[in-house]
Amino acid sequence: MDKLHKQFIPFIQTHAKDNWYGYTSPRMVFFNSDDVIPDVPFGTGFLVANKVGTMDVPHIHDGAYNFFVFTGAELDRIFEAEFEIGFCIGDSADSMEIYHITKPSIVSAPPGVWHSPVYFKKVVRGLNTMLTYVGTTTGRVYSRLDENGKEEWFYEKENSRPCVQDPTKLCTFCGLCFTNPKQTDEDVRKYMEPFYKNASTVGKYKDCIMELRKDYHKLGDAVMNPRCVFKGNPDMPGTGYQFSFNIVTSPCKLGDDEPVSNGQIAEFLWFSGTDVVEPWDSFDAEIEVMLGEDPDHMEVANFDKPGVIVIRPGMWRGAVTVKRLGKPVCFIPYYIQDKPRYKITRKIVNGESLLVYNDESTIKNPTPGDELYLQIKR
Structure with a gap:
């Protein structure tokens, strides 16, 4: 495979220090095609939760579609898997629609649409998320309050991501904004309460969720x-x-x-x-x-x-x-x-x-x- 070695990209394991509580270890480093095919923006990989928890905070992508494919742990029994997900998506970070997913499904978050957190509500052995980005940029945009309490938009592609736990610090990818080892299932439920309390029921984004057939x-x-x-x-x-x-x-x-x-x-x-x-x-x-x-x-x-x-x-x-x-x-x-x-x-x-x-x-x-x-x- 000498001449073709660049066409095969083996899955890479994360280093131990980069593994997150609540997910399988080692995690898979996401494949990204830009390393092989410039200007063909595509990347994906397995991210497997093994605990009840949440993934990520509300954000948008300014130039990329973000696809989420949800399956159980055994792909040879893909239609038999048991799991439950609450997926947040909407026009505003303060009032998103929440859709519950219990079967293998795909979710499309178009550019400019707020999404996350993903609530892993029921996990049996492993709940697989295949995150895929298709678009012109990997930049994320977050909403946060400045020192005067005024909302500002934060572009990750131009700045380092702020820590979710302590906004005065920079993100170290410790994973605590995904799942915290000190949290119980009840803690996770309480964290999600404001999202459910403020959730929109318009159903504008129902067509962004599709069960795989x-x-x-x-x-x-x-x-x-x-x-x-x-x-x-x-x-x-x-x-x-x-x-x-x-x-x-x-x-x-x-x-x-x-x-x-x-x-x-x-x-x-x-x-x-x-x-x-x-x-x-x-x-x-x-x-x-x-x-x-x-x-x-x-x-x-x-x-x-x-x-x-x-x-x-x-x-x-x-x-x-x-x-x-x-x-x-x-x-x-x-x-x-x-x-x-x-x-x-x-x-x-x-x-x-x-x-x-x-x-x-x-x-x-x-x-x-x-x-x-x-x-x-x-």
Whole structure:
């Protein structure tokens, strides 16, 4: 994998000093695509609560969508999980709507919309939050009172984040604003009381919460049926981000034998164990993915640890082959674009190499090769 080593990003464990009470340890350092693909803003990871508590304080993102995907601890039993979440979202930090989530779901917090805290109300072994950011900036905006009691807006991207416990100090990412080891379940409930007391009941943001649905696929017996999916715009209008949880239970080949490209759309292939409490220990597999700059120069990227394969816009990909499987694997392909996705393959017609689109309506600005293909097709 020498030439392709940058395309595989292994999951990184946090250092012991960075682990937080109330969450599994070690935590997973979030994958961020900007390290590999500049100007393709995407990042995600597992954040697994194992105690009743809250996550974060009210804030907005000035240029990014913040997606929250909630599941239980065992992804191979994703539709059987027991948990309860109270999710705060609204127009104002002082009066947010609170939605209760008890099934695998996705929440979209658009740019400029206040959200958090997330109230982990019922936790059985582990409650998984896959936080994903899709947008132009990672900057957060907080509301706070200045020394004269006047509200001011604080831009994290321009300043260091203030400590939630003591605003006179800077944040050290100790995690106490997420869960405090001295808090009891009753303390957490009391902390949330003002949010419930002042909660809006308008229901303006009800369409920002969507239960993940069952998808009965035709991928073969090696992939659990049904799988859990979010189809983007068809499931939540205005949202292009899409993914599926594919639980692989035996060695198999997935995808296309012939190299394909998604054009100018980046593709992220996530591979982990199915136990989010033990994402490293629950992974036992050898996987290979064919990658290349063009169909004539494909190479094998192989790995035996959990991580993400990054496929840059314009790159070509072949089949995903699970060569050895000691434990079930969770395979999640991510796409973040809001435009129609299409596949491009290559065919030789009358001795000439042509790019063939699976849907000619997606060809908005055809190249000479596109025009030739369309003429032949017609």
